[in-house]
Amino acid sequence: MEKKKEEIFENSDERQRTVHHSIEVRLENLTKEFSNKSGKVTVAVNDFSVTIPAGKLIGLLGPSGCGKSTTLYLIAGLLKPTAGSIYFGDEDVTNMPPEKRGIGLVFQNYALYPHMTVKQNIMFPLENMKMPREEALALAQEMAELVHIGDLMDRKPNQLSGGQQQRVAIARALVKRPRVLLLDEPLSNLDARLRLQTREEIRRIQRETGITTIFVTHDQEEAMSISDEIVVMNLGLKQQMDRPQAVYEEPINLFVAKFLGNPPINIFEANLVGGKLVMKDGEVIVEGFTQEDQEVYVGLRPEYLRVSEKGNITARIDLVEHIGRDTMILCEIEGYDHLIRAIVPNDRIFETGEIVKFDCTKLFVFNAETGERYR
Ligand SMILES: Nc1ncnc2c1ncn2[C@@H]1O[C@H](COP(=O)(O)OP(=O)(O)OP(=O)(O)O)[C@@H](O)[C@H]1O
Ligand SMILES: [Mg+2]
Structure with missing residues (x-):
């Protein structure tokens, strides 16, 4: 060993x-x-x-x-x-x-030669470039060790798991350095x-x-x-x-905000009025914007919504889901027809129908037309 x-x-x-x-x-x-x-x-x-x-x-x-x-x-x-x-x-x-x-290229479907052994598959690119056999063998073995399939060299692809096949494909891509x-x-x-x-x-x-x-x-x-x-x-x-x-x-x-994040980011419409971000129910969430008055999108990641007495987003709990370490609550906000998701700690019990207030320490604001981020 x-x-x-x-x-x-x-x-x-x-x-x-x-x-x-x-x-x-x-x-x-x-x-x-x-x-x-x-x-x-x-x-x-x-x-x-x-x-x-x-x-x-x-x-x-x-x-x-x-x-x-x-x-x-x-x-x-x-x-x-x-x-x-x-x-x-x-x-x-x-x-x-x-x-x-x-370049070494690896595709989704491995593309191994089914009639060749692992060893032959890995050596194939080297034979193509007419490398002496001894040298090619040593190099193939080295690459196989690197991807941890050194003991499978004499098997055919159909005798390997998907993950092993993919490693053969990687070894084959790497063997030409x-x-x-x-x-x-x-x-x-x-x-x-x-x-x-x-x-x-x-x-x-x-x-x-x-x-x-x-x-x-x-x-x-x-x-x-x-x-x-x-x-x-x-x-x-x-x-x-x-x-x-x-x-x-x-x-x-x-x-980008919508593409990354699981569960996905909450997006809802709001307005910039005199530099203030105003929700549809009239609540002001934050101030200090320099852009002219316009409709915008607000983005709030589920983990950014914090339940707090002093919060300025008022919501009614529609559904409580326990997801292991955390709890996810789905809530309605007045004036909006889609639910928002919040990930909340497990240290207190939430109930359907309950009114909660959220504090948003962090939120994004986007131009409604271009998607450009203002904040
Ligand atoms: N040979 C081709 N002839 C015409 N259109 C093509 C060709 N190859 C790709 N396209 C088009 O170019 C665009 C980009 O394709 P591409 O395969 O690069 O996407 P991708 O991001 O890899 O998608 P996926 O995640 O589905 O693999 C698509 O609209 C596709 O239809
Ligand atoms: Mg593709």
């Missing part, structure tokens, strides 16, 4: 010395348009600029169809951009063929427990290798938990890039 540890340590030492000197990835005004036969144009990626720091794991997060995969395939070179540039470090790779870019690792929803075929386990594995592998990694997902929790920073995307446009907690606590606009 002790020996094995040592070997792995030596291997990872070697790896750090020989290969993954991390590289920055920069996208400059990247645009990709698709046009169909009748001439209708879809802008899948729209003037997208982002700098991905060397050695970091970035989560690319957004709803279905927002352009995540397209962005990844542009970086991989599988698609040509309509406009804009891609840099790996100082090198402009925009027109470089995919095989020259030094790519400069950049691209993962397109690599966990979506796994069940909940395996998802959690495998995402922790991916994080560990990324840390050990120091390889610049872009991880595409539409699952906010996955992105939040695994990423150094997340890039939130919508309709081909970059919305915000920051550390996960910062994006959650300081969303730049209404879209």
Whole structure:
């Protein structure tokens, strides 16, 4: 056991010395348009600029169809951009063929060769580049150890669990020592427990290798938990890039505020009148706005609503749900037809029909038309 540890340590030492000197990835005004036969144009990626720091794991997060995969395939070179540039470090790779870019790509459906063993699958990219067999074998074994499948080398993919198959796919992507690792929803075929386990594995592998990694997902929790920073995307446009907690606590606009958070943020209409934020029932919640009078959206995360005698949002409890450590209450506010959710501590009993007052220490206010955040 002790020996094995040592070997792995030596291997990872070697790896750090020989290969993954991390590289920055920069996208400059990247645009990709698709046009169909009748001439209708879809802008899948729209003037997208982002700098991905060397050695970091970035989560690319957004709803279905927002352009995540397209962005990844542009970086991989599988698609040509309509406009804009891609840099790996100082090198402009925009027109470089995919095989020259030094990328490792992992898809959602693993795409392993079913008739080959794990070993053959991992070695395949090396045979393609005509590496001597002994060397290829050693490298494949090293990668397999890294992803903790070193003892499964002689199995076929159908003799592996989903999580193990995904690790083979990752080992295969890493074996050519790519400069950049691209993962397109690599966990979506796994069940909940395996998802959690495998995402922790991916994080560990990324840390050990120091390889610049872009991880595409539409699952906010996955992105939040695994990423150094997340890039939130919508309709081909970059919305915000920051550390996960910062994006959650300081969303730049209404879209980001609504996209992150589970249970989701409460949104309701209110008005700015003479610099005051006024609810539909006439209550003033906060003052000090400099914007002109207008209708706005207020965003309140369920955990920001605090029950307090002095609170200025009055609500009637409609439903009490116990969710483990916390209690969630759903409440009606006068003048509003949708319920708001609040997560409250378990230290007192709440009852349906009860009137409570909420204090909002923290709230967001958004322009109703543009979604821009005022506060
Ligand atoms: N080859 C193509 N031809 C035409 N339109 C395409 C093509 N590939 C993607 N699109 C369109 O571009 C947009 C972005 O697609 P993309 O696959 O990048 O989204 P995504 O964010 O990866 O979504 P998902 O989460 O569902 O995988 C979509 O509107 C899609 O229909
Ligand atoms: Mg996709």
